[in-house]
Amino acid sequence: MFNKNFIKYEQSLQRNQLYALHSNQCVCITCRKGDAWITEANGIDIILLTNEQYQTQCNGLVIIEALSDVQLQLQTIPTRRTWLARMGNATQKRLRYLFHAAPH
Incomplete structure (x- = not known):
């Protein structure tokens, strides 16, 4: 399943603008x-x-500096959700408990 809520927009920056x-x-x-x-x-x-x-990498901070007047198009990329992310919070908590409570 893909996340269909992606965003596309334009961003203009003047030279040296961050x-x-x-x-x-x-x-x-x-x-x-x-x-x-x-x-x-x-x-x-x-x-x-x-x-x-x-x-870009799929999370974190990205800093863009305009080396000249610049016109950018930014679009988030639909990403696959992991099987754990698709589960409800209660199920995730139970699985984490089981993994941490199991003898090592």
Whole structure:
């Protein structure tokens, strides 16, 4: 099952302007115009040029710095939910209890 609630929007930045993106989903960043420097919380740095795309890791902070006036398209990527995420909270708690209570 895919999460169908994905978001797509445009973001314009002026040269040297910063934009902080907090997401718990993967985000596809497309640079429509200009150049941008992207830094992820895990230490990944990338320069994105006009008409290039980059897909972020699926959670955490992403900082975008405009190296020139830039037009970006940002779109969250539908992600598969794990079997544990599809279960209700009560079932998740019982499973965690069983795993932690089992003799090691």
